Amino acid sequence: MTKRETTTAVEKMSNAHSPHPRIFAWMCMLFAVFIGQLFAPSPTHAQTICRPVNALFLVDTSGSMNDNDKLPALKRAMNVVLDQFKGRLRIGLMTFSGKSAILQAPLGPLNPADQASSNAHINAMKAKLNALKASGETPLNVALKEAKAHFSKMLHQ
Known part of the structure; x- marks a missing residue:
C-alpha cells in the first residue's frame, strides 16, 4: 500500500x-x-508528595586517578552535571583517597528552587571540585560507610 x-x-x-x-x-x-x-x-x-532529591557524589581522588587524564575528565563531567541539576537537586560532594573519605560539600541547598542559594552552593562545589588532586590509596569501603552516615544524618534532620 x-x-x-x-x-x-x-x-x-x-x-x-x-x-x-x-x-x-x-x-x-x-x-x-x-x-x-x-x-x-x-x-x-504535588507539593506535599514531592521532596527534593538528594544526590551525594562520591569521587575517587586516589593515586590511580592520575592515570590517563582521569581526574581532569571527571572534573569536566562533574561540572556539566552540576550545571544540569542546579536548582533541581540537593547535591553534595565527598572524596576518598588515602585512608579516609572527606565531605567536601554537604547536601544542599535546603531549598533547591531558591536560585541564589542554589547558585552559591554549586559554585562552592565547583571550586572544591576543580581544586582536587589525586594521591593515595582507594578506601572505597570507608568512603561508602561515610557517605551512608552523611545521608542518614541529613535525612533525619
Missing part, C-alpha cells in the same frame, strides 16, 4: 464514522484535556 493509498484509507475511515471530521477531532482533543485535568494532581497535593 502506498503512502497516498494509506492516507486515502484513513480519510475514508474518519469520514465513515463522522460526517464532520473537524468536530470529531475537536471532541477527541477536548476529551484528552478533560482526562488530563481529571487525573492531574492538585498543586498542593
